Amino acid sequence: MADVPPNRRSPPHPRTRRGKDTRAGLLRAAEAVIGEIGYAASSIADITRKAGIAQGTFYIYFQSKDEVFRELVVEMGRLTRGFLTEAVADAPDRLTAERRGLRAFLAFVAERPTLYNIVTEARFVAPDAYRDYYTVFARGYAQNLSAAAKEGEIRSGSAEVRAWALMGMAITLGERFAIWETGIDLDMVVDEVFDMLERGLRP
């Protein structure tokens, strides 16, 4: 069965409670299915079966597998950013926020290891969605670093370069210490990284 019915535009977002719930359920099902077996192997039938709805109902909410995947990448970004924003909301200064943010990110990844499968697969399946995912992240991150430097909470420097460097660090630490191996003392990992970030490597 072709994934894209001809002459269809992207369906509008649902306005009823029930419609919103069904759409959210489809996104969670897409996350579970695509995160587990990958984009190419996943079918719309797999996703609707997982969501417990009729296959035809899918098209009330999404035009195609490609569309639900792109929406999933955008939504994973929103979820992650929301989680991190909440985790650092009460931090008294930027360095504390950095530490709490990394700790929260590692916890998030440990709970949701399929996040990496989805975002990394987007690099190949939906490159623009992949770039947007990190670019939106980096933009917010750089704004926070820039504001903190102005307030004197961190030394001044390129907020953009720092944002990408810190993001990269978190991504790889998450893969290594929260996905590949479980049961690692994540507080120890965060302590070690933060010692380096706060005080530097210079003896």
Place this chain on the structure above:
Amino acid sequence: MADVPPNRRSPPHPRTRRGKDTRAGLLRAAEAVIGEIGYAASSIADITRKAGIAQGTFYIYFQSKDEVFRELVVEMGRLTRGFLTEAVADAPDRLTAERRGLRAFLAFVAERPTLYNIVTEARFVAPDAYRDYYTVFARGYAQNLSAAAKEGEIRSGSAEVRAWALMGMAITLGERFAIWETGIDLDMVVDEVFDMLERGLRP
């Protein structure tokens, strides 16, 4: 045509100059083809055509597309590590080596943007090769950091956590500043990152 002829073992490495050259040519062709169009879309015929040899000759050197891909991932790791080792060979201390290593890595990536396509695709196509790629890297990196801490060239701390953090930083900086956008002043990027790494973010 099936990729794996039945009842074949992995062919032995060639011993003649000509055999070694043909094998190396196949790896370069695999790098170009798979790096450009991806593993699934690439055929052995594409690779032999690119290498300028008869398709049947492929099986003198590799058993399957899977085998040439895995060997390519291993070889990309060797190439990258060799390039970096040479770039930092004359560095008088670890911090200088870190700086030169990052600069060299960004230059390497800018010259060879398909590196990321191949290694990242290995995450899905050959997960053990993908893990090995980074694990071998991290092991060597951690040994260097550990030795430098013993010599008092850097502050002491977990060499393993630092190695993964620094690798992650380099990977993402390479993707952002050497692949997505070209013509970026990579010296500026390295200066900014090293300011943070040497002296830390604390004001």
